[in-house]
Amino acid sequence: MKHQIIVAGKPALAYAKTGTAEYLKRLKRYGSYDLKHIKDGSSEDVSQRLLEGSEGTLRIVMDERGESLNTAQLTKKINAWEMRGVKRASYLIGASDGHTEELRQQADLVWALSPLTLQHELALVVLLEQLYRIATIQRGEPYHR
Template sequence: MKHQIIVAGKPSLKYAKDGVAEYKKRLTRYGSYDLKHVKDGSSIDVSKRLLDGSQNAIRVVMDERGEQLTTQQLFNKINQWEMRGEKRATYLIGASDGHTQDLRDRADLVWALSPLTLQHELALVVLLEQLYRIATMQRGEPYHR
């Protein structure tokens, strides 16, 4: 399965740039993980860009109002999608205004990384780390403990 992450804006904080670079590098060994940045703006404009970029894919909207999953539960969901023959999952991270209700309604999964509201650069690093963790689990490698 191909994984695409679409995020509003580019990381500007050093820790986020470093974390994104590290996990993108690690993920190259595990398949197709594409990171795309769309122009930041109002929640309406960003949500439209995210919808446009995620057509014909499982849409996973990252939102603090969403379902809280353990790593194992996310691993199981991704495996289920693969068993159903899904070709692509797209993870959507909005800007500081959050997502529109329309975008959340059109998602296959609304996923909260935490009950806390996370700054979107931090959410991106956490998402990439979790995707890396799941990729190692799928291969039976020892990263996941």
């Protein structure tokens, strides 16, 4: 399955730039993981751009009001999607004021990385780390332990 991460705005903080680059580098050996930055703006504008950018893919919306999944549960979901023949998934990180209800309704999964509201740069690094962890689990490698 190809993974596309779409995020509003580009990381400006040093830790986010470094963490993003590190996990994207690590993920290269596990498949297709593409990061796409879209213009930041209002919740309505960003949600519309996220919908357009994820057209035709399985949509996973990152939102603190979403379903709380641990790594094992998310790994099972991704494995099930792959077994169903899902070819492309998009992980959507929105504007600072959150996603619109329309975007959440059109999602295949609304996933909470944490019950806390995370700054979007931190959410991006956490998401990439979890995707890397899942990739190692799927390959039977020891990183996840």
